[in-house]
Amino acid sequence: MFSSSLQCSTTDVILPGSKVFDEELSRFIADAEKNSGNFVLMLLDIDNLCYINDLSGRKTGDRIIDTAAAVLAGRKSDVIHVYKLEGNLFALIAENICKQPQVTGLCENMFIEFGRYRISISVGIAVYPEHDKSACALYRDADLALRYVKTNFKGNFCIYKPEMYTDFFTEIHIRKRMCDGLENKEFLLYYQPQFYTQDHRLRGFEALIRRYDTIDGLQNPDSFIPAAERTNLIGRIGSWVMENAVKNLLELQTDYSFTGKISINVSPKQLLSPLFLTQFKCLLRKYKVNPAQLEIEITESSFINDAVRAAAVLNALKKTGVTISIDDFGIGYSSLCNLSTMPVDTIKIDKSFIDTILQQNDMNNEIIKAVVGISQKAGIETIAEGVETTEQLDFLTNVSCSCIQGFIWGKPMPLKDCIMYL
Known part of the structure; x- marks a missing residue:
């Protein structure tokens, strides 16, 4: 999915936002349930963006977000759908993908080259229907996986495991x-x-x-x-x-x-x-x-x-x-x-x-x-x-x-x- 680096973009790209994402996630679940299908939900977060904002200003951070949006938009297809959520968070839904090698292929070499910065992206992944069958629960699973990867090894991806749910609420x-x-x-x-x-x-x-x-x-x-x-x-x-x-x-x-x-x-x-x-x-x-x-x-x-x-x-x-x-x-x-x-x-x-x-x-x-x-x-x-x-x-x-x-x-x-x- 990603090349070895995501190069700086100067083109503004408008991706569907949170409202469209919520509607389409529910639709994909309904379609998958009806047709016995599956799909992967990925939440993608740009690492350490707050430090870049502090060092180089918020405008630089915004341009990095735009760069990520442009590259992700270029990866859209009939079965891969990309959304811009709040802040520096993106979502990706890939239909008819559920096996580990396929998921790994989506997440390889995920970083952005932007001027003097080489910025990694962390990814949390949940699979329908393996992990959960409702939109709310599936999003929660991907978010818990994202939290885990950002805490333990930024710049990588992590697939949800049930113990993450238990560990999260134990920590709370x-x-x-x-x-x-x-x-x-x-x-x-x-x-x-x-x-x-x-x-x-x-x-x-x-x-x-x-x-x-x-x-x-x-x-x-x-x-x-x-x-x-x-x-x-x-x-x-x-x-x-x-x-x-x-x-x-x-x-x-x-x-x-x-x-x-x-x-x-x-x-x-x-x-x-x-x-x-x-x-x-x-x-x-x-x-x-x-x-x-x-x-x-x-x-x-x-x-x-x-x-x-x-x-x-x-x-x-x-x-x-x-x-x-x-x-x-x-x-x-x-x-x-x-x-x-x-x-x-x-x-x-x-x-x-x-x-x-x-x-x-x-x-x-x-x-x-x-x-x-x-x-x-x-x-x-x-x-x-x-x-x-x-x-x-x-x-x-x-x-x-x-x-x-x-x-x-x-x-x-x-x-x-x-x-x-x-």
């Missing part, structure tokens, strides 16, 4: 429960202490989110953070964590003359949000805390999708006076050679490395030594996560790891229990 339920949790103040912060290895002084605390569910009791973040990321609630939850951690720091500074650090976890999505820097600076002005006592803790994956943007945000954060920490160092994107290019002050050695110390894993032990040694030369502090035994502590002390965090000296606890360490 989870999102509602988490929204209710925010409104009902079910989220709370626990704090785990960090200590300097050599003299055992308190370095500070890492803020760790928990949720108290009326049914399941106290929940660790592993039980709700992945769902928050999938349902795009991670920004709201992350903002809640950030504000409450800063507020708690002010309490500790004011009431107990606390001079240590509070580490705040920030997700990749939150870090790269256009509003993140503004929100953070507003919190500093609102609570008037010493920014040097705040540490922004990010995961290595923050650098995967947009390393340039991530570095720019981190450099802007450092100008406010805060320090930057890389969490779970060594298990993802980062490597020792990346340290010089990352604007970080601290790296946290992942617990998976610490767990192997007792297993006499020479390779992992050497990695820990190398990380600590190179970090020292670069002026970067190291924190070992998940330290639970004296053997692990002795090893980390001997290799001059800066700090430790783990059950051996302190479990996560409510703010009121942190006072015993001050």
Whole structure:
């Protein structure tokens, strides 16, 4: 159906709109039911058009939509029908097509060449009568398939599966429960202490989110953070964590003359949000805390999708006076050679490395030594996560790891229990 690229078009093409699409979809269903026929419904969405609008203006985005419309219009035939729906969404109905190879042929090489942009198109597919027999349900199936492909692998196509329906409504339920949790103040912060290895002084605390569910009791973040990321609630939850951690720091500074650090976890999505820097600076002005006592803790994956943007945000954060920490160092994107290019002050050695110390894993032990040694030369502090035994502590002390965090000296606890360490 598509050539290897959809070239820029300067011709305006008018395709049938949503009203005609609704009428004709119902007609195709009636005809297929009467004649025992079948057809494919495809929803096509131009990927990342909002970013192009931001970079080059809405007129450019509109011309890209026109280009897609022109190319799709050129693929019409007696059995292939194309419609322009809202925004950058198109629909295509292909009669007497239902087998996988035929569907695949319709979706090959689906991208647009437009000036300096190479823009992919994502496609969600539903088949009549295999998936559903009503217009409303068939459209829903194609839309769920489109949602799935845009979430997981943009620029491809996906054929509807029944579990997508179940998963979608499960996600809606989870999102509602988490929204209710925010409104009902079910989220709370626990704090785990960090200590300097050599003299055992308190370095500070890492803020760790928990949720108290009326049914399941106290929940660790592993039980709700992945769902928050999938349902795009991670920004709201992350903002809640950030504000409450800063507020708690002010309490500790004011009431107990606390001079240590509070580490705040920030997700990749939150870090790269256009509003993140503004929100953070507003919190500093609102609570008037010493920014040097705040540490922004990010995961290595923050650098995967947009390393340039991530570095720019981190450099802007450092100008406010805060320090930057890389969490779970060594298990993802980062490597020792990346340290010089990352604007970080601290790296946290992942617990998976610490767990192997007792297993006499020479390779992992050497990695820990190398990380600590190179970090020292670069002026970067190291924190070992998940330290639970004296053997692990002795090893980390001997290799001059800066700090430790783990059950051996302190479990996560409510703010009121942190006072015993001050």
